[in-house]
Amino acid sequence: MTEKPHDHDRSPEWPKVREKFLEICPACAACGSTDGLEVHHIQPFHLHRELELDPSNLITLGESDGHPCHFMFGHLLDWRSYNPQVQKDAERYLEEVKARPKPEEQPLAEIT
DSSP, rough: OOTTTTTGGGGGGHHHHHHHHHHHHHTTTTTTOOOEEEEEEOOTTTTOOEEEEEEEEEEEEEEETTTTHHHIIHHHHTTTTOOOTTTHHHHHHHHHHHHSOOOSSSOOHOOO
């Protein structure tokens, strides 16, 4: 994976804050996956250093094969960008994921 901007500028407290946040929010806010989780800053910490360790500025997003939610929702498909609507977008997408028809609920003719 490509190094993300500003990875090297983190507070020494970040690993503890990240670990605790993942204990509280252990699934992707966009798809519900528990694989490859990242703790994403809603307001980028390189622009708002004062919010780097603030739990209210964090959201859990997945970053694994098949679930690139961190890249897609958090960075709008560009690591140099950010999404100020990430919470709203993730919440809306998770509602769609939870409401999607299950294969057993669809007639076989619709699946093929």
